Amino acid sequence: MDNDDPQRQLLLLIRDYSAEKTKGERTLSDLKKRLLELQADYEVASAKLEQTKRVREAAERELRGSQAQLDRTNALLLAMETRNSGLQDEIFQVSSKLQAIKNDEKIHRDEFIRAMHEFNRKLRNFNEMAFQSLKKGHPNITSDTDQMMDMQSDDTLKDLENEILSMDAEMLSLEGECQKMTNDVSTVAEELANLQKKVSLSEAIVRQSERLKDLSGYPFPHYSINTR
Structure with a gap:
């Protein structure tokens, strides 16, 4: 019985060793299998990472191009706003001056017309008085002389009216220039x-490009593989 105990213990040791060895071999096999799976996953993740990097680089190039275009567009926009503001100021100044000129011209024209009519009335009265005075001293003077003096007075008034029409035409020309500036x-x-x-479109492109850049970060985990 005593002799059987050491032998039995030896058998138990051998059996335990075999079981441990089998278990270790199975564990090693599982680890090798897992290692292969991890290596395959790593290769796929690396490929996706490289693809994502290329997408990000393309997005960054597009973003830089869009940003440059946006900067140029903003500069042009600022220049046009400045030009538009300058034109509006100039139109306001010209319109104010034109309105002032029109008001003054209307006042002066009305006063001028009244003065000319009054002058013409006085001139006719003077011609009539002169004609009557001459007629008393020179009975041979006929009404033709009076008509000739009236014609001279009418010609003078006609010249003045033509001058007024010329001033009106000049005012119309100024109004046309003002309208042209308004159209501009x-x-x-x-x-x-x-x-x-x-x-707005450029800004939308920039926002989408920045969003794409954010999405194309590094979402894949890094695997640390020890093959030893």
Whole structure:
């Protein structure tokens, strides 16, 4: 019985060793299998990472291009806004001066016309008095002389009226120039609206590019593999 105990213990040791060896071999096999799986996953993740890097680089290039375009567009927009503001100021000044000139011209023209009519009335009265005086001293003077003097007075008044018409034509020309400047401002305002739409589109592109850049970070875990 005593002799059987050492032998039995030896058998138990051998059995335990075999079981441990089998278990170790199975564990080693599982580890090798897991290692292969991790290596395959790592290769896939690395490929996706490289692809994502390329996408990010392309997005960054596009973002830089969009940002440069946006900067140029903003500069052009600022220049057009400055030009538009300058035109509006100039139109306001010209319109104010034109209105002042029109008001003064109307006042002066009305006063001038009244003065000319009064002058013409006095001139006719003077001609009539002169004609009657001459007629008393020279009975041979006929009404033709009176008509000739009236014609001279009418010609003088006609010349003055033509001068007034010339002034009106000049005022119309100034009004036309003012209207042309107003139309120019409308054209600039339309161009400005179109440019603002382009700026909004460029800003949207920049935002999408930045969003794409954020999404193309490094979402994949790094595996540390020890093959020993």
